[in-house]
Amino acid sequence: MTLVKFNHQPAKTLGGIMDDIFSNKFLNRDFITSDFFGSHAPVNIRETKDAYALEVVAPGFEKADFSINLEGPTLTIKAEKKAEQKEENEKHIRREFSFRSFSRSFKLDESVDAEKINAKYENGVLRLTLPKKEEKKDTVKDITVA
Numbered sequence: 001m002t003l004v005k006f007n008h009q010p011a012k013t014l015g016g017i018m019d020d021i022f023s024n025k026f027l028n029r030d031f032i033t034s035d036f037f038g039s040h041a042p043v044n045i046r047e048t049k050d051a052y053a054l055e056v057v058a059p060g061f062e063k064a065d066f067s068i069n070l071e072g073p074t075l076t077i078k079a080e081k082k083a084e085q086k087e088e089n090e091k092h093i094r095r096e097f098s099f100r101s102f103s104r105s106f107k108l109d110e111s112v113d114a115e116k117i118n119a120k121y122e123n124g125v126l127r128l129t130l131p132k133k134e135e136k137k138d139t140v141k142d143i144t145v146a
Contacts, residue, residue: 041079041102052112052130056104059124066126070114077126078103 044055058066058079067078080101108114108130116131 040104043104049132051132054106054126054128054130056126056128057124058102058121058126060100061121061124063121066119066121068119068128070108070117073108074105075108075117075128075130076103076105077128079126 042057046053046055054077056077061079061081065079065081067076067080069076069078078101080099082099111132113131113133117128119126119128121127
């Protein structure tokens with residue numbers, strides 16, 4: 001025997017759905033003002049023969065909002081933005097404060113040349129280039145026996 005459970009809530013009318021949308025019951029206000037990515041921004045990592053390339057998707061930030069730090073083998077990318085929206089009307093004033101931030105850390109291997117790392121931010125994407133160290137080729141030396 002299969003037990004089937006029904007939800008006995010009546011179906012909403014179009015007017016009821018519209019009321020929910022405009023009274024913010026349909027969309028949670030925290031979802032609208034929260035950071036879309038949570039605490040982690042999406043990152044693409046590519047490797048070429050000369051370097052590693054990181055692309056961090058971070059729309060809505062400015063260059064000054066980023067902090068990139070290399071401590072030992074750990075590369076940390078942080079971004080922090082505070083925003084204020086103000087809407088004035090004859091009857092009321094509404095203010096919305098929002099705070100968006102993220103932090104990502106990556107452990108680098110010995111092949112990365114830390115002195116030559118560079119970053120560029122444009123069109124909502126932070127691009128980091130992590131050049132590889134030039135490989136030291138083993139030199140061949142003939143040693144004569146005396």
